[in-house]
Every structure is written in C-alpha cells, then in structure tokens.
Amino acid sequence: MNVTALLLAQTALTLDSPMTWGIGLGAAGLALRLAPQAAWQKLGIIAGLIGIALIGVALPPLGDVLPQVLFWLMATLAVFASGAAVTSRSAVYAAIWFAVSLLGVAGLFLLQGAQFLGVATVVVYAGAIVVTFLFVLMLAQPEGHSPYDRISWAGFAIPIATIGVALLIGTLVSSLPEFGSVGTPNEILHKTHVARLGGELYAKHLVSVEVVGTILLVALVGAIAIVIQGNPRRRTTSEEGASDR
C-alpha cells in the first residue's frame, strides 16, 4: 500500500484522536528537553518518545509486515533525530543528528519507490551541505554558546518556538487531505524515472534551472572575491617598501 495515500486519508485533528495528543506531547517534550534542569530534560525525552508512539498508533497500518516495520523505523529515526538536532547543546552533535534525520527521510523516500529523490537527498544534503556545516562547526565553538548566553533568551524563545512548531504541524496535518495526490504512482515508479525527471527539468523548467545555476555561480564568484580582495601579500610588500623609503 502507498504510504502517502494513507497519510492523506487522515482527517482533521480532533481531541479524541491519538494524533492530537501525540503532537501535543511531542511539543511539550521538546520544550522540556530544552529546560536547564536535568530531570526535566529526561522527562522531555520520555514525553517526546510517547508522543512519537501515539502518532505512530494514529497512522493507519500498512498491511504488510516488512514495509510497516521499515516505515516505523525510518519515521521514528527521522522524527527523533530532528528533535535531537534541535535540542542538542553541542553544535557538532546537532549537525550529526540532522544528517541522521536526513538519512531517515531518504529511507522514507526509498520506501515509497522514489529512488532518485531518496539518493539525491543523501548526496546533496547529508553528503555535501551537512559535511560543510560540520567542517565549519568543528573549527568554531564546539560546545555551543556559554550558559549565560543560552539562558538570557530561553524563557521567551523556547515556548514561542514550540508553540509555533506545534501550530505548523497541526495546520499541515489537518490540511493534508486538501493537497490530494498529484502524480500517479506509475509515473514515479517507472524504470527510467531519472531520465524522465531530467527531461522534465530541462524541457519545462529550463529557464528556472539556468537562472538558479547562474545565481549560484555569481554567489561563488562573490565568495571568492571577498576572500581574495586583491593580493594582500604583494600589497604588504609594497607598503613596507614604501615605509622603508
């Protein structure tokens, strides 16, 4: 069975559905996880896991055992890793958890048969972007902000962010049925779907692709221009020479 179709079948959030309680518990867990007290943090993890389990219960079963187990595994991995990425104190750990959650998402794509999307997620995000992040973070402050920096804003930012995320997820889930399904599975699961994707990109959206490519190139040239700024080594020689004279 198609996972998306089952997700789409989920109707609006009501108070008696486990989905609502799951999302609420997850949000509360995230907020608790960010609290300064260690006991509250542990409570946050437990609440978050119960929330994930409740959402999992709310999703309709997939029929087959193997896809069901894989789906639960990948989905839990993705959600848990995202939560961990948001709440990690250490920036390096946050980046690694983000990469793990991307792997989970890629697994979900593969489960749906979207091979190219799944693999491209790993290549582009986990393989290139997060690696670059990690690279910079390791050279910067590995321990994150010092405690007084964290506390000064936490009282305001954490509840607002949590409420915002909960609202966003709630709206998304309750409005999901309106999206409907766009393409038929046959198109996506076709054997040469990579070639078809390329054809679509370079025929219908040629201008957008070219414009995006040009913008990226300009950004690259700009970055190099900022780094070079003339030839500093030669400049210092000439300056020193001038002062000598």
Add this chain to the structure above:
Amino acid sequence: MIIETLIKIAIVIGGLMTAAAYFVLLERRMAAWVQDRVGPNRVGAPLSQLNKGWKDLRLFGLGQPAADGVKFILKEEYTPAHVDKRLFVLAPISILVAALATFAVIPFGSVLPAGLFWDEPIEMVVHPGAGVGMLVVFALSSIAVYGVILGGWASNNKYSFLGTLRSSAQLIAYELPLGLGILGVILATGSLDLNEIIAEQAKSGWWFAFTQPLGFFVFFVAAFAEAARLPFDLPECEQELIGGYHTEYSGIKLLLFLVAEFLHMIAASFLIVMLFFGGWHFWFITGHDSNPGWIQAILRVAVLMTKIFLVILFFMLVRWSWPRFRFDQLMALAWKVMLPLGLINFVAVAVIEQVKVAVIDPVKAISGSSPGMELICAIAAWVVCIVAWVVISIAGPLVADNRPRLDMDAFDVDPQLEEAR
C-alpha cells in the same frame, strides 16, 4: 527472494573481507618486490604446534592475513580519556558500513542461468534493477566522509584533526572530477545502472576507455584521490601526521578503518573496470547476449575478476612509483586541471553523441551505429583528449612542479623570509 538476497549479501561480504585481507598481503609482497626486499613469507600453517615432530609449513606467507587479523583483535583496544567517546566509536563503524553498503549495487558478475535450485536467471548483484545504481555509490562514498571527519575530530588530537581537514577537503574536491568522468559514460549509455552500462559496452564492443579517453583519465585520477591512495594519501601521510585521522585508534577500531580503506580501493577498481573497461566483456571470449549459458556466466565472472585484479595491481604499483603531492599541488590539480578536463570531456561527449544521432538516421542509431562511425568518433575523442591535455599543461605548468619559481621573488613565495628581513 529474501533467501537469494541474503546469500548474495553473504557472498559479497565474505568475499570482500577475505579479499581485503589477502590484498594486504599482496600489497606487502608488492612493496617488497618494488623495494627489492623479500617481504612477509614466513607465516603459514604452524603444524609444529599440533605435533612436535611435524614441520611448520610456510605456504609463501599465506597465513599472514590471519595472523594480522588475530593480532588486531587481541591487541589492547585503548580509548584515550580526552576523546569524545560516542563519536570516537561511531566513526569507524560508519565508515565501514558505508564502504560495505556500496557493494549492494555493484555487480560481481553477469547473470546466472536458471537451473539447479532456481527457476529464473539470477542477476549477480545484491540489489538488481537499481535504476540509480551510480548515484547510490556516490551517496555512500559521501557518507564515508563522515567517518573520517568524526574520527579525526572526536580524537581531540591535532594530528588527527589535520588529517581530517586535509581529507575532507580532498574528498569533496575530487568528487567533482569523479562525477564529471562518470557523466560522460552516463550520457553515452543513458542509464545509471551499472549492469546496463556494461551491457552497452559489450553490445558495441567499444569500451568507454577507448571512446572517452579524457573522461577515463579524469575518473582514474579522481578515483585514486577518493580512495586516498598514494600519491593522494595526504589524510594519513605517516611522515607528517603520524597516522592522520586514525592516529588515536587501536585494536579492532583501527582494523575497521584499514579495512574500509581497502574496500574503497576495491570499489574504485570495480567502478573503473565497469565504467571504462567493459566489465565482464572481452572480445571473442564473452558475448553480449543477456541470457548466457553456464560456461559463459562463469567466464564472465573470471574476466571481470581478472580485470579488477589487474587494476588493483596497478593501484599497488603506483603506490611505490610516485611521491606524494604537496597539499597546494593536490588542490591545484583538482580545481585547475581535473575540473576543466572533466568539463571538456563532458562537452565533447555530448557533441559526439549528438553528431552520432544526427548523422546516422535515428532508427539505426538505436539499433547500433556502424563500426566506421564508431572509429571516427573514437579518433575524434582522442584528438580532443590530446589537445585538451596539451592546452592545460601549457596553461598551468606549475601545478606539479617542485622547482622554485623564477618569475617570483623568493620573498613573494615565502612570507616568513620577509619577517627575517
């Protein structure tokens, strides 16, 4: 179906681990041969341990890998106090998992005909029909970078971290020429599936090393760099960085790193053979029909393995033939030589393929173009290759040159001299 896949996984992992162990022995014997030494030739079957009267068998040192493995496992596995323990453990595991998972989409033969215990022909690849095979290899090789980065960073050691910095810069830089080399092949075959890429070469009889020489050179050099083999082994150059990113590792964790490195080299050899040397195809020995008989199927595996073995021998020979690059030379080679060459190759292949389709009528082009046309295209590709090579070497002659630059002041080259002045 599941049992079939499990058996394939067992064959692949067992074969790879054994191969990696014996390639270590081969590498040491090769090194000894190149350096005019004897090499490890003692460890064989220790029969005198069983019975005092029996003599030990030497067996040309074939017991060496087993002895090495046991030594690695039994040695003290020391975790220093100053490391980030979780990431320290995660790093070798992630790099080995990524290295092994790569082989899920790399075929180790052609097709086994129906018979014995199965009703349908069995494709000799763990995951047959992966439409994005090449991309999976790419994705997993980019995951392998994590092992190197995490290992070096978690070690909390400056030599490890220097190795990590070098390694990640090198791996990211050489992924581009690697991709450009592959792009030409994908353009010519129209598929990301390694099986189909091999089948295409078998059908025309023209290996891509002959029709896309520039792409082949670019890919070959980039594959050396991605496998971090000499002359690209800056991540762990012993003379400068002790052991590079795995300086702090010992025991079984170090073994995981070393095995993963060998697996990278083996994977690179598989890809070189399959993309550019026709995989299991050899003229007059293996045909191109998709349903071969038993003899054909076994011959194909033999041809494939022979080719891969030769490429690995070449890897090992190069190790003792070339000095290591300096880091700036490495980067200059990637960005100023390999990247432009790869782009030229990509454009040349695109033009040649389009000309092929345009000159021959479209119907014929699909069923296979004429031998004369193929020859002309190959010659054109070689001309492009030589011209591009000459132009690049004239444009950037200092890339691999260690001599002092005459056009620059010595103070320009080394700012420290200036401080002394």
